[in-house]
Amino acid sequence: MHQTTNVPQCIGCHNMINPLGFALEGFDGFGMPRTKEKVYDASVKVVAEHAIDTYVSDLNIASVPRPATDASALVREIANSDRARLCMGRKIIEYNRERAPAAADGCVVNEGAELMLEGSSVLDFFLVSATAEDIFWKAAK
Numbered sequence: 001m002h003q004t005t006n007v008p009q010c011i012g013c014h015n016m017i018n019p020l021g022f023a024l025e026g027f028d029g030f031g032m033p034r035t036k037e038k039v040y041d042a043s044v045k046v047v048a049e050h051a052i053d054t055y056v057s058d059l060n061i062a063s064v065p066r067p068a069t070d071a072s073a074l075v076r077e078i079a080n081s082d083r084a085r086l087c088m089g090r091k092i093i094e095y096n097r098e099r100a101p102a103a104a105d106g107c108v109v110n111e112g113a114e115l116m117l118e119g120s121s122v123l124d125f126f127l128v129s130a131t132a133e134d135i136f137w138k139a140a141k
Contacts, residue, residue: 019056023074026054085113088125096129108132 001021005014028034039048058065059074061081068074078084089109093101101109112125 016060019059019068020074023054023056023059023068024071025052026070082113082117085116086110088116088122089113089129092122092125092129096126 002018005011005018026033035052036049037052038046039050041047054070056068059068059077061078061083066077068077086109089112090101092112093105093109108129112128115124115128
């Protein structure tokens with residue numbers, strides 16, 4: 001897959017997508033665990049099996065390389081990443097305010113991300129967003 005997507009017209013996106021996908025290769029298309037990839041012929045007969053390697057040297061989710069051995073490690077890395085917390089913050093703002101996040105929402109997003117970094121729950125993040133003073137202000141048209 002790396003060789004197939006390592007061409008100029010693909011690599012821009014696949015440089016971000018492939019590491020995540022490789023870490024998830026331990027699951028088939030139905031979400032069932034697997035250790036081998038089966039290759040079928042036209043009559044749906046297994047003609048080959050290939051061992052699956054889920055190790056990724058850099059998930060491309062942080063400013064420093066973050067490796068992962070499998071899907072569990074991927075989930076842990078995402079859960080502990082600043083980017084994931086900020087993304088969650090933006091999505092919570094979008095949900096609570098029923099609009100795309102604006103530059104003025106940065107403080108609430110950062111405050112919620114800090115709460116999660118300290119071990120608070122997503123519910124605490126929702127409460128920070130829903131009780132921020134600016135939610136009661138309406139922009140003049």
